[in-house]
Structures are given as C-alpha cells and as structure tokens.
Amino acid sequence: MPNPTHRAERVSAPEGSVAFEADVLVIGGGPAGTWAAVSAAERGARVVLADKGFCGTSGATAAAGTGVWYIDPDPALREVAMANREKMGGYLQDRRWMTRVLDSTYQHSNRLADWGYPYPVDGRGTSQRNSLQGPEYMRMMRKRTKQAGVTILDHSPALELLVDDDGAVAGASGVRRQKQDRWTVRAKAVVLATGGCAFLSKTLGSNVLTGDGYLMAAEVGAEFSSMEFSNPYAISPAFGSVTKTLFYGWASFTYDDGSVVPGAASKGGRSAIARALLEGPVYARLDKADDDVRHHMRVSQPNFFLPFDRTGIDPFKDRFPVTLRLEGTVRGTGGLRIVDDSCATSVPGLYAAGDAATRELICGGFTGGGSHNAAWAMSSGAWAGQGAADYAAQVGPAAKRKLSSAGAVAFRSRPGRAFAPAALTRAVQAEVFPYELNYFREASRLQGALGRLDAAWRDVSEADAADRSEIVRAREAAAMLATARWMYRSALARQESRGMHRRDDFPDQDSRQRHYVTTGGLDEIWTSARPHAEASYAEAAE
Amino acid sequence: MIEVVDGERCTSCDICVNVCPTNVFDKTDGIPVIARQGDCQTCFLCELYCPEDALYVSPFADQAQPIDIVALKQTDSMGSYRRAVGWTDETSDRRSVDRSYLLFGH
Ligand SMILES: Cc1cc2nc3c(=O)[nH]c(=O)nc-3n(C[C@H](O)[C@H](O)[C@H](O)COP(=O)(O)OP(=O)(O)OC[C@H]3O[C@@H](n4cnc5c(N)ncnc54)[C@H](O)[C@@H]3O)c2cc1C
Ligand code: SF4
Ligand code: SF4
Numbered sequence: 001m002p003n004p005t006h007r008a009e010r011v012s013a014p015e016g017s018v019a020f021e022a023d024v025l026v027i028g029g030g031p032a033g034t035w036a037a038v039s040a041a042e043r044g045a046r047v048v049l050a051d052k053g054f055c056g057t058s059g060a061t062a063a064a065g066t067g068v069w070y071i072d073p074d075p076a077l078r079e080v081a082m083a084n085r086e087k088m089g090g091y092l093q094d095r096r097w098m099t100r101v102l103d104s105t106y107q108h109s110n111r112l113a114d115w116g117y118p119y120p121v122d123g124r125g126t127s128q129r130n131s132l133q134g135p136e137y138m139r140m141m142r143k144r145t146k147q148a149g150v151t152i153l154d155h156s157p158a159l160e161l162l163v164d165d166d167g168a169v170a171g172a173s174g175v176r177r178q179k180q181d182r183w184t185v186r187a188k189a190v191v192l193a194t195g196g197c198a199f200l201s202k203t204l205g206s207n208v209l210t211g212d213g214y215l216m217a218a219e220v221g222a223e224f225s226s227m228e229f230s231n232p233y234a235i236s237p238a239f240g241s242v243t244k245t246l247f248y249g250w251a252s253f254t255y256d257d258g259s260v261v262p263g264a265a266s267k268g269g270r271s272a273i274a275r276a277l278l279e280g281p282v283y284a285r286l287d288k289a290d291d292d293v294r295h296h297m298r299v300s301q302p303n304f305f306l307p308f309d310r311t312g313i314d315p316f317k318d319r320f321p322v323t324l325r326l327e328g329t330v331r332g333t334g335g336l337r338i339v340d341d342s343c344a345t346s347v348p349g350l351y352a353a354g355d356a357a358t359r360e361l362i363c364g365g366f367t368g369g370g371s372h373n374a375a376w377a378m379s380s381g382a383w384a385g386q387g388a389a390d391y392a393a394q395v396g397p398a399a400k401r402k403l404s405s406a407g408a409v410a411f412r413s414r415p416g417r418a419f420a421p422a423a424l425t426r427a428v429q430a431e432v433f434p435y436e437l438n439y440f441r442e443a444s445r446l447q448g449a450l451g452r453l454d455a456a457w458r459d460v461s462e463a464d465a466a467d468r469s470e471i472v473r474a475r476e477a478a479a480m481l482a483t484a485r486w487m488y489r490s491a492l493a494r495q496e497s498r499g500m501h502r503r504d505d506f507p508d509q510d511s512r513q514r515h516y517v518t519t520g521g522l523d524e525i526w527t528s529a530r531p532h533a534e535a536s537y538a539e540a541a542e
Numbered sequence: 543m544i545e546v547v548d549g550e551r552c553t554s555c556d557i558c559v560n561v562c563p564t565n566v567f568d569k570t571d572g573i574p575v576i577a578r579q580g581d582c583q584t585c586f587l588c589e590l591y592c593p594e595d596a597l598y599v600s601p602f603a604d605q606a607q608p609i610d611i612v613a614l615k616q617t618d619s620m621g622s623y624r625r626a627v628g629w630t631d632e633t634s635d636r637r638s639v640d641r642s643y644l645l646f647g648h
Contacts, residue, residue: 052563053562053563053564053565054560054561054562054563056561057561057562057563057585057587057591058563059563062563062585062587063563063583063585063586063587067642067646118637118638119638119640120638120639120640120641120643121638122643128640128643130642130643130646131640131642131643131646133627133637133640135587135590135627135629136627136637154560155565177565178559178565202583202584202603202604204583204585205563205583205585205587206583207563207564207581207583208563208564208583237601239601239602239603239604239605240584240601240602240603241583241584241585241601241603242601246642246645246646246648247645249648250648293645295641296641296642296644296645297645299636299639299640299641300639300640300641300642300645301642302623302626302627303586303623305626306586306599306601306622306623307601309619309622310600310601310619311601371646
C-alpha cells in the first residue's frame with residue numbers, strides 16, 4: 001500500500017475551486033500519462049493526474065488499441081527491428097534512443113503481464129506481447145495508477161500552466177467540467193502527456209486530442225521538433241470513425257465504376273487513395289483475406305467490424321466507400337522537443353511524454369504501421385515520470401514560491417470582439433484537412449494557408465476572453481490554430497520530401513537536409529535546423 | 543454517434559456519464575440524458591462499460607440517425623461489442639484471443 005504521506009494533499013481554496021499540493025502533476029491520462037504517474041509515485045513523489053476525459057477510456061490508445069514494438073532481447077532481432085524502419089523514417093532516428101526504447105518497452109510489457117494483462121498464448125505456448133487491446137490495457141493502467149497512490153482528477157481539462165518567478169513550471173490549473181468549478185495543482189514538476197493533435201477529425205478516440213499541451217507549453221516558451229511530420233491520414237469507412245488501417249492491407253481499392261485505383265494500397269499506396277478521393281468516391285473491399293485471416297481479424301479487432309455489422313455490410317464481399325481522416329501529430333512524429341534522457345523539455349520543471357513529445361528519436365519522420373508510438377508512450381512516460389520526480393526532490397518547499405498563470409489567448413479581457421471557438425475550429429480544419437494542402441504540400445499553397453492562419457491568430461489574440469462556459473472549447477481551438485501554424489511553418493522550412501512530409505515542389509529526399517526542424521513561438525513563429533544526432537556526436541568526438 | 547439510452551434496461555448507475563471521454567451525457571434524477579450528441583466521437587466505449595447493454599452507438603460518425611428501438615432490440619447489436627471483447631461473464635475467455643501477432647507484417 002502507498003504510504004499515505006505520499007499522497008498529494010488537498011489544500012484550502014477559494015469558493016468554486018479545489019486545490020492540491022503535489023510533487024508531480026501529470027496532465028493527460030493515456031498510456032504516457034499513466035506510466036508517468038505510476039513511475040513518479042514509485043520514486044516516492046506525491047502525484048496528481050488530471051485528464052480532460054476519463055483516465056482509462058480517454059485518448060487514442062483506449063479507443064483504438066495498439067500494436068507494440070516489443071522485440072525479444074536478441075541482438076539480431078533488435079538489429080532488424082531498428083534497421084527496417086530507418087529508410088521509411090528518412091534516417092532521422094537515433095540508434096541510442098531506439099535501443100533504450102526497445103529495452104524499456106520489453107520491461108514494461110513484461111510488467112503488464114505480471115499485473116495480469118491477458119496476453120494471448122500462441123500454438124507453441126509462448127505469450128505474445130506485441131499487441132494491446134485498448135480498453136483492457138487502459139482499464140488496467142487506471143487501476144495501477146490508483147494503487148500507486150496517485151490522485152486522479154477526471155473530466156478535468158488543464159487550461160494553463162503555472163510558473164514561478166524564474167520561469168520554472170510549477171503546476172497548472174483547469175476546470176472540472178462535470179462539477180462546474182476550477183482546479184489548481186501546485187507542483188514542483190509537470191509532465192505533459194496530453195497526446196497529439198488530430199484537429200477534431202473524429203479519427204478513433206482522438207477528439208480529446210486538440211494540442212492543448214502544446215499551447216500551454218508554448219506559453220512558457222517550450223520548443224517543438226519535427227512538426228512537419230504531422231500529416232498522416234488514416235483509412236476508415238466514409239461514414240465511420242474506425243480508422244484502423246492494418247486490415248486494409250488485404251483490401252482492393254476501386255473507383256465508382258468498379259475499376260481498380262492504380263497504385264492504391266494501405267501501406268505504400270495511400271497517397272494514390274488520396275489523389276483518387278480528390279476526384280470522387282473510392283471504395284474498398286477486403287477481398288484478399290482468406291478464411292483464416294478473416295477469423296483472426298474478427299477476434300483481434302472487434303471494433304473494426306462494428307461499422308460493418310451495424311450497417312449490414314460484409315467488408316470481405318461488399319464494396320464500401322472509404323475516406324481518409326487526418327491524424328495530425330497522433331500518428332505523426334512531431335511534438336515538444338526533448339532535451340535529455342529524462343524527457344525534459346527546454347523549460348525547467350516541464351517534461352513531455354507520449355504523443356505530446358516528439359517521436360523523431362525512434363520514428364524519424366514516419367510512424368505508419370504503428371507499434372513505435374505505443375512503445376514510445378510507455379517508455380517516455382516512465383522516463384518523464386521518474387525525471388519529474390527526481391527534479392521535484394531537488395526543488396525547495398513549494399509554499400515559498402510565488403506563482404503566476406501563464407495562459408494568454410482566450411483568457412485576456414479585451415474590449416474587442418467575442419471569442420468564437422466553433423467558427424475558429426472550422427477555419428483551422430479548412431486549412432489542415434484538405435489533401436491538396438496538407439497531404440500534398442507545396443510552397444505557395446502552404447504560404448496561402450499560413451497567411452490565413454496567422455491572420456486568425458492575430459484576430460483571436462485581440463478577441464475578448466472566452467465565456468466561462470466556452471473556455472475549454474476556446475483554448476482547444478486556439479491550440480489547434482497554433483499547432484497548424486507550427487506544422488506549416490516547419491513544412492515550409494523542409495524543402496524536400498522525407499518521411500511522411502511530401503512536397504510537390506521538392507519531390508526528392510535531399511541528403512543535405514538530414515536534420516531536425518525546431519519551431520516555436522506564438523505571435524511570431526520561428527524555425528531553425530538542428531543537426532541529426534549522428535552528425536553532432538561526430539562533431540563532439542573531434 | 544450515441545443514439546440510444548434505453549429506459550427499460552438502464553438502472554441509472556451513471557457509469558456512462560463518468561466514462562464518456564467527451565462528456566456527452568448528463569446525470570439526471572433518473573436515467574442519464576444524451577446532452578451533447580454532437581460531441582460524440584463514436585468510440586463505442588460507453589457501450590463497453592454499460593453493465594446493462596442499455597446503450598447503442600450508431601456507426602455513423604458525422605450524422606445523427608433515426609433509430610427504431612423496437613427493431614434494434616430484436617437484433618443482437620446492443621452489447622455486441624462487450625461480448626466480442628470478453629467483457630461479459632459468459633464471454634470472458636475472449637479477453638485473451640487477440641491474434642494480431644499472426645496479422646502484423648502483412
Ligand atoms: C486509430 C488509431 C490507431 C493506432 N494504432 C496504433 C498502433 O497500432 N501502434 C502504435 O504504436 N500506435 C498506434 N496509434 C497511436 C497511439 O494510439 C498513440 O501514439 C498513443 O495513444 C499515445 O499515447 P499518449 O498517452 O501520448 O496519448 P493518448 O492516448 O491520446 O492520451 C492523451 C490523454 O490526454 C488527455 N488530454 C488531452 N488534453 C488534455 C488537457 N488539456 N488536460 C488534461 N488532459 C488532457 C486526453 O483526454 C487523453 O486521455 C494509433 C492511433 C489511432 C488514432
Ligand atoms: S451505464 Fe448503462 S445502466 Fe448505467 S446509467 Fe449508463 S445507460 Fe444506464
Ligand atoms: S461513443 Fe464514445 S464519445 Fe460517444 S457517447 Fe459513447 S463514450 Fe461518449
């Protein structure tokens with residue numbers, strides 16, 4: 001049992017709010033956040049975890065489930081696992097980080113087995129650990145988080161960070177949307193595990209993922225990396241939300257008239273589907289799956305079949321219309337820049353994990369086909385939790401620090417116009433959803449979109465504070481707007497095609513651009529290039 | 543999107559109100575109401591957690607659909623996701639039948 005003195009303490013707060021004192025505050029309760037919370041608590045920290053939704057069902061993993069980059073510690077197998085993704089990722093991965101993540105994922109998956117996760121056993125009696133059922137996994141993570149002594153605040157979106165006089169991050173505040181009050185957590189360190197940004201595209205489980213953590217971090221000066229790798233689109237039935245793409249590897253894709261879409265495939269041919277969708281409807285049929293495969297599919301991903309079973313479609317026999325939904329940085333690789341092995345960001349006291357952080361270190365510029373994201377979420381979560389706990393242990397008594405709120409947009413009272421979150425959201429979506437803008441990128445189209453997005457930012461910066469009932473929506477809309485601007489600014493800076501980033505005007509990979517693009521800022525967005533680790537290690541050795 | 547909270551089956555346990563990640567339901571003195579249908583992300587998780595099979599999420603993500611509850615209850619749709627993932631007593635052996643490892647790398 002956790003020692004009761006290691007629980008975060010509820011402290012007195014003004015009417016209409018609740019307040020806690022903690023060592024570590026974790027924002028977001030998906031795999032990254034729950035691993036961070038458990039790991040910080042195991043280091044002796046008093047931890048609060050706040051989730052916008054419900055820790056256990058919220059986020060991309062809970063709804064979708066994930067393949068996991070789980071590889072036995074056999075050097076030959078590990079070498080293949082690392083090597084076979086490097087080309088796809090545009091050679092931006094870092095072998096040292098890949099090795100760390102493989103080790104850590106192996107350990108954490110084995111812990112899940114010890115905790116009773118029902119891994120399947122194959123015909124030879126071997127437990128198979130490279131897939132996690134989302135609801136099952138996250139139900140278990142919620143339970144373990146509670147057992148570790150963590151205080152969980154559900155339905156409690158964080159809205160802004162707190163900083164001390166030196167600019168170090170020291171907590172956050174938000175609202176409890178089912179209780180209509182506010183929460184504040186004073187903490188010595190904060191882990192952002194708010195997931196990526198999928199722009200409310202309804203890709204499975206992702207409508208809670210609006211880039212809120214990015215906005216909060218940018219307001220305290222944090223930097224981002226690889227934000228140009230933010231344009232994965234996932235296949236789903238045109239009417240539905242189930243963007244699980246593995247099984248489309250057994251599909252054939254056709255036009256309205258029944259003829260085959262040339263080059264279309266789930267893997268390595270998705271852009272052909274996007275181009276065809278620009279012309280008209282595209283249909284899929286999983287007609288390459290034999291009876292055995294069909295059976296395995298049904299038992300492995302039951303939710304894949306819900307849209308079909310409930311509309312009377314037999315996906316193996318009938319053609320059904322498909323679409324591509326934007327997944328942004330959820331299955332992209334951009335996010336907060338990590339500056340050391342403990343997943344610290346460039347701001348003191350602030351750590352990042354999972355999709356909130358960049359996954360460039362293990363994925364480079366591409367994550368399609370999955371499994372790396374899940375491995376990264378558990379590994380970076382644990383490192384960030386430990387790092388934050390260790391940092392907190394060195395900070396003096398929290399009570400002595402004077403804290404201020406860092407949130408700006410949607411909080412400042414202005415004589416100007418009212419803040420209109422719904423209209424702003426639609427305006428951002430109009431710039432990031434279209435395949436011709438985001439899937440297939442080109443300088444003048446990107447500049448056009450950026451012009452409109454920058455104007456929208458100036459507009460909301462001058463708008464009045466959002467109404468209390470709309471503050472969550474307003475901050476989400478502002479976060480999506482800021483994310484779109486970092487994405488496109490970085491996309492303009494990378495004048496080549498690499499990973500998932502495709503430029504019509506620079507169709508080839510350019511060996512001189514094997515670097516990372518860093519970005520940041522809110523009113524003015526900047527970008528700069530950082531050398532790839534191999535290059536900088538080489539320099540350091542000289 | 544979520545379409546149905548079946549008043550005949552619902553026991554007002556409010557689990558769905560708690561677990562819905564996008565806060566679609568509101569508590570009432572009786573059975574919960576679908577207060578913000580437009581916020582539903584069609585993730586099917588409320589169905590998974592409802593112990594009474596009283597909820598139905600239509601697979602149409604972008605548009606509300608009229609539902610004939612009498613006809614719906616004659617099908618086995620309500621609770622089908624829970625049964626498929628092994629979250630009912632009768633189907634708990636399905637929790638460990640994931641065969642993804644045979645499908646990866648295709
Ligand atoms: C359909 C689909 C299939 C996928 N399949 C795979 C796969 O097979 N393999 C793989 O490796 N990856 C896969 N991924 C990606 C994987 O799901 C993510 O990388 C993973 O969920 C990241 O974990 P996370 O904890 O960082 O974020 P999430 O699981 O998304 O959790 C983020 C949490 O933060 C909370 N949050 C957001 N904003 C706030 C706020 N302001 N305040 C408080 N809390 C907040 C959310 O409510 C949520 O609970 C898939 C993604 C999708 C969408
Ligand atoms: S979870 Fe099911 S039984 Fe409980 S309140 Fe919701 S609908 Fe009713
Ligand atoms: S399907 Fe998901 S988002 Fe919709 S009501 Fe149910 S739990 Fe909420």
